[in-house]
Amino acid sequence: MKAFSLHTPLAESDLLPLQAGDQVLLTGRLYTARDTVHQRLAALLAKGLSPPFPLEGSVLYYCGPSPAPPGRVIGSAGPTTAGRMDPYTPALLAAGVRATIGKGPRSPAVHQAMAQYRAIYLAATGGTGALLAQTITEVLLVAYPELGPEAIYRLQVVDFPAIVAIDLAGRDLYREVRQLTVCGGTGC
Amino acid sequence: MREVAVSLLRDAVRDLCLEANVVIPDDTLQALERALIEETSLRGRSILEEILANDRRARECRLPACQDTGLAIVFLELGQDVSLVGGDLCQAINEGVRQGYRRGYLRNSVSVDPLRRANSGDNTPAVLHLEVIPGDSLRLVLLPKGGGAENASALSMLTPASGWEGVRRFVLEQVCRVGPSACPPLVLGVGVGGSFGSCALLAKKALLRPLGRSHPDPQVAAWEDELKTAVNNLGIGPMGLGGHTTALSVAIEVAPCHIASLPVAVNLNCHSHRHRSVTL
Ligand code: SF4
Numbered sequence: 001m002k003a004f005s006l007h008t009p010l011a012e013s014d015l016l017p018l019q020a021g022d023q024v025l026l027t028g029r030l031y032t033a034r035d036t037v038h039q040r041l042a043a044l045l046a047k048g049l050s051p052p053f054p055l056e057g058s059v060l061y062y063c064g065p066s067p068a069p070p071g072r073v074i075g076s077a078g079p080t081t082a083g084r085m086d087p088y089t090p091a092l093l094a095a096g097v098r099a100t101i102g103k104g105p106r107s108p109a110v111h112q113a114m115a116q117y118r119a120i121y122l123a124a125t126g127g128t129g130a131l132l133a134q135t136i137t138e139v140l141l142v143a144y145p146e147l148g149p150e151a152i153y154r155l156q157v158v159d160f161p162a163i164v165a166i167d168l169a170g171r172d173l174y175r176e177v178r179q180l181t182v183c184g185g186t187g188c
Numbered sequence: 189m190r191e192v193a194v195s196l197l198r199d200a201v202r203d204l205c206l207e208a209n210v211v212i213p214d215d216t217l218q219a220l221e222r223a224l225i226e227e228t229s230l231r232g233r234s235i236l237e238e239i240l241a242n243d244r245r246a247r248e249c250r251l252p253a254c255q256d257t258g259l260a261i262v263f264l265e266l267g268q269d270v271s272l273v274g275g276d277l278c279q280a281i282n283e284g285v286r287q288g289y290r291r292g293y294l295r296n297s298v299s300v301d302p303l304r305r306a307n308s309g310d311n312t313p314a315v316l317h318l319e320v321i322p323g324d325s326l327r328l329v330l331l332p333k334g335g336g337a338e339n340a341s342a343l344s345m346l347t348p349a350s351g352w353e354g355v356r357r358f359v360l361e362q363v364c365r366v367g368p369s370a371c372p373p374l375v376l377g378v379g380v381g382g383s384f385g386s387c388a389l390l391a392k393k394a395l396l397r398p399l400g401r402s403h404p405d406p407q408v409a410a411w412e413d414e415l416k417t418a419v420n421n422l423g424i425g426p427m428g429l430g431g432h433t434t435a436l437s438v439a440i441e442v443a444p445c446h447i448a449s450l451p452v453a454v455n456l457n458c459h460s461h462r463h464r465s466v467t468l
Contacts, residue, residue, distance in 0.1 A: 021231070036305065063255070064255060064256070064295065064297075065255050065295070066251075066252045066255040066257060066293060066294060066295040067293040067294075067295065068293065069250070069251070069293040075251060075252060075255060075293050075295070076246070076251050076252040076253070076254060076255035076295075077255055078254055078255055078256075080256070080335075080336065081335075081336050081339070081369045082369075083369055103336075103369065103371065103427060103428075104336075104368050104369030104428060105368055105369070105428070123427065123429065125235055125238045125239065125242075125427055126254075126336065126371035126427060126458065127239060127242065127253065127254045127371045127458055127459055127460040128238050128239060128241075128242035128254075129242070129251075129252065129253075129254050129255040130242050130243075130245045130246040130249065130251040130252065130253055130254075131238060131241055131242035131245055132242075133251065134245075147307070148296055148307050148309070149255075149295050149296065149297070149307075150307070161238075163231070163429065165429075173429060174368060174428060174429070177368075177423070177424070177425070177428065177429055177430040178368075180423055180430065181364070181422050181423035181424055181430075182364075182421060182422045182423060183364030183365075183422055183423075183424070
């Protein structure tokens with residue numbers, strides 16, 4: 001397992017050396033986006049309207065943080081299940097999103113869109129939001145405050161840890177693990 | 189008759205919310221530590237280390253162990269010789285949740301309407317399971333249930349001919365299909381028997397059994413061991429990224445059922461296995 005440092009916004013050339021299974025440490029800006037935000041962003045893009053933050057080279061973090069207690073910038077802030085965003089992801093990748101961070105496997109359609117638009121998928125460890133919050137130094141509400149924890153927040157992060165789950169060559173860690181499992185072998 | 193003011197329940201629920209979301213129970217931590225000793229996958233080991241570091245940090249810094257502080261599931265065992273006074277029981281429990289989630293800076297994760305989607309803003313309503321028991325005691329259990337693991341749960345109405353093999357297969361298929369998204373290592377609660385409704389509740393109750401404690405019926409205990417071994421042989425591992433630690437525990441609860449039925453339900457919980465109880 002190699003560890004790479006990445007700085008946002010990301011260019012395709014930043015992602016070329018990365019292989020599924022590599023550890024990355026992200027520094028820069030992550031934008032939180034969950035179910036409803038995805039629906040709204042996809043609707044904006046479909047209408048040709050501009051999204052509330054620049055998508056080109058951006059990193060989406062599937063996360064709905066808990067509120068910041070006094071003296072902290074954020075509460076707990078771990079990843080949510082990525083699969084729920086799959087229906088909207090290809091449109092966002094087409095609009096310039098370069099990496100997404102979540103947990104769990106992605107659909108074949110997302111897989112294909114990632115290859116087409118040259119993006120990667122990163123897995124962060126679910127249920128470690130207290131630990132991951134340590135890497136977040138600044139939080140800015142970007143849009144949709146009425147969504148509460150599901151609003152878009154811009155997180156400034158330093159060395160946010162994640163594992164490359166799907167790389168530019170299309171290698172997918174979840175699929176590889178699945179093929180080794182009894183699940184993959186027996187088709188159960 | 190013992191009179192109990194509902195405000196006592198309100199305060200107890202509030203305190204349970206504050207503790208349960210921050211402090212991962214000792215039996216879960218011990219199971220994670222054991223798993224770390226036994227796990228051979230390097231990636232699996234490093235994920236288990238992160239989880240343990242997270243749970244320590246949550247305790248020390250009084251932060252929620254996971255940002256998904258869940259739907260507040262409340263079990264109330266109510267002695268039949270208790271008379272609840274001073275207001276409405278459900279309102280008191282919801283008020284406890286409201287206060288606990290606000291004071292603890294816990295995330296509001298309840299949508300008031302399943303299809304029209306709007307956050308209720310205070311994590312209410314709670315889901316209340318009430319059971320009347322003999323005597324004059326009261327026991328409250330809070331299980332904050334995150335969406336990821338709850339979404340991976342399922343129920344099936346098998347036929348009696350399916351037998352244990354059918355139950356086993358159903359659970360394994362479910363874990364294979366959606367286990368990786370439910371933040372493994374998992375805690376599995378399995379309900380077998382009852383009706384379409386009570387079977388799911390059995391599975392949920394099975395989650396509350398202390399980890400490592402077997403079912404008192406030796407045959408059920410043997411099935412628990414068999415299923416745990418089978419789940420851990422799947423190879424899904426921590427966070428679904430490979431390894432031997434897929435489940436920390438499997439607990440099965442059984443109940444009588446219709447002669448034509450064999451209901452089975454599996455309720456998944458993630459490694460962030462938060463629950464806490466108090467007896468009043
Ligand atoms: S499944 Fe559990 S640990 Fe994972 S994000 Fe949901 S509540 Fe947290």
